[in-house]
Amino acid sequence: MEYDVIVVGGGPAGLAFARSLAGSGLRLAVVERQPLDALADPAPDGREIALTHRSVDTLDALGAWAHLEPADVAPLRAARVLNGSSRFALTFGAAGTGEDRLGQLVSNHRIRRALFRTLEGQDGLTLLAGATVTEVHTDRQRATVGLSDGRSLTARLLVAADSRLSDVRDRLGIGAEINRLRQSMMVCRVAHEGDHGGVATEWFEYGHTMAMLPLNGRESSAVLTLPSAVLGEIARLDPAALGAELTRRYRGRLGEMRPVEEPHVYPLVMTYAHHFAATRAALIGDTAVGMHPVTAHGFNLGLQSQGTLARLVRAAAARGGDIAAPLLLRRYEMAHRLASRPLYTATKLLVSLYTDERPSVSIVRHAALRAAAHLPLVRSTVTRMLMQR
Numbered sequence: 001m002e003y004d005v006i007v008v009g010g011g012p013a014g015l016a017f018a019r020s021l022a023g024s025g026l027r028l029a030v031v032e033r034q035p036l037d038a039l040a041d042p043a044p045d046g047r048e049i050a051l052t053h054r055s056v057d058t059l060d061a062l063g064a065w066a067h068l069e070p071a072d073v074a075p076l077r078a079a080r081v082l083n084g085s086s087r088f089a090l091t092f093g094a095a096g097t098g099e100d101r102l103g104q105l106v107s108n109h110r111i112r113r114a115l116f117r118t119l120e121g122q123d124g125l126t127l128l129a130g131a132t133v134t135e136v137h138t139d140r141q142r143a144t145v146g147l148s149d150g151r152s153l154t155a156r157l158l159v160a161a162d163s164r165l166s167d168v169r170d171r172l173g174i175g176a177e178i179n180r181l182r183q184s185m186m187v188c189r190v191a192h193e194g195d196h197g198g199v200a201t202e203w204f205e206y207g208h209t210m211a212m213l214p215l216n217g218r219e220s221s222a223v224l225t226l227p228s229a230v231l232g233e234i235a236r237l238d239p240a241a242l243g244a245e246l247t248r249r250y251r252g253r254l255g256e257m258r259p260v261e262e263p264h265v266y267p268l269v270m271t272y273a274h275h276f277a278a279t280r281a282a283l284i285g286d287t288a289v290g291m292h293p294v295t296a297h298g299f300n301l302g303l304q305s306q307g308t309l310a311r312l313v314r315a316a317a318a319r320g321g322d323i324a325a326p327l328l329l330r331r332y333e334m335a336h337r338l339a340s341r342p343l344y345t346a347t348k349l350l351v352s353l354y355t356d357e358r359p360s361v362s363i364v365r366h367a368a369l370r371a372a373a374h375l376p377l378v379r380s381t382v383t384r385m386l387m388q389r
């Protein structure tokens with residue numbers, strides 16, 4: 001079967017890229033190993049995605065935003081960072097920016113469902129669900145992929161969107177910086193007595209990190225980071241015991257908490273591909289850059305990567321050029337490296353500063369928070385980064 005573009009991975013980055021090529025006249029195949037019903041109606045996975053204004057604009061332009069209900073979107077009005085038992089908080093708000101919120105929180109499965117809906121009836125698109133890519137070969141003329149069911153597909157461009165521990169990336173011979181953090185993150189939607197006021201809290205406490213992301217009504221997403229073995233035990237607690245444990249760890253700031261969904265645990269791995277392109281191939285989404293969730297930028301960057309690549313591909317197709325020309329792929333790589341490397345490096349630094357339990361490091365953390373609070377430029381830079389369009 002011959003196509004112009006094969007996308008491996010029907011996660012949010014792969015689906016958004018497929019939608020970004022709508023109307024380009026290109027024949028497109030999206031290969032996803034999950035079955036069609038899991039793509040059409042994904043199960044909740046506990047992730048609440050903090051979307052920047054730019055990402056909301058992108059999802060709107062792709063037609064996905066219109067598939068979300070108002071109840072699916074929770075405003076993120078401000079964010080505050082706490083260190084240990086200090087009462088001091090570093091706060092970021094939207095004041096003075098002309099917006100009433102820093103960003104919006106939407107569940108990952110709802111984003112995936114909304115993106116899937118945008119693809120219904122898209123001309124030139126073939127969705128191969130329930131199919132796994134097991135072989136990859138590229139040369140100067142074409143890319144060829146083999147599927148687990150024995151089928152073979154060829155295209156002018158192969159786009160890998162198969163997650164941070166990508167098999168396709170390996171098969172393309174592209175290495176990656178892979179940081180396994182020996183910690184996991186548990187996410188659990190909880191109901192609570194207190195009012196969060198739309199404010200997200202990130203609290204670096206001795207022995208654990210806990211974040212509360214404000215959802216609609218008196219609900220939040222409780223996000224707990226701990227060494228993997230300890231967290232596994234907490235995630236296995238029955239709902240009442242889990243609620244009590246989260247309430248205790250959050251020192252009752254929002255009153256009693258009660259889980260309203262199953263908890264989900266994610267081992268933390270940060271990845272950064274050595275290259276974002278190879279002969280007739282490009283990497284997007286987490287396959288290019290797998291961020292730590294602490295700075296809430298993985299999908300935001302993933303959306304940016306697919307948009308950058310799609311613009312270059314569409315422009316080449318419109319002038320009848322090669323959609324996988326080496327110069328085009330190099331331009332994509334340079335643009336996305338520029339967009340992602342500073343944030344990735346800053347996130348790595350933050351993670352090392354906030355996972356080190358030595359008392360001296362806690363003092364550095366505290367000093368860093370206080371310093372940032374007194375440096376309006378730092379605060380406005382972080383706020384701008386969150387709110388950029």
Ligand SMILES: Cc1cc2nc3c(=O)[nH]c(=O)nc-3n(C[C@H](O)[C@H](O)[C@H](O)COP(=O)(O)OP(=O)(O)OC[C@H]3O[C@@H](n4cnc5c(N)ncnc54)[C@H](O)[C@@H]3O)c2cc1C
Nearest residue numbers: 009011012013033050133162163285286296297298299300
């Ligand atoms: C707890 C948590 C909280 C997060 N919070 C935020 C946040 O607030 N803001 C933010 O921007 N980001 C956040 N993220 C990151 C965000 O969830 C990811 O960046 C995003 O889901 C990555 O999308 P993707 O499409 O690149 O990859 P994925 O979602 O991993 O999709 C990859 C797809 O490829 C398929 N696949 C894999 N291998 C094959 C194969 N060989 N053949 C066929 N198909 C294959 C998989 O089945 C999967 O569907 C968070 C992540 C976590 C874990």
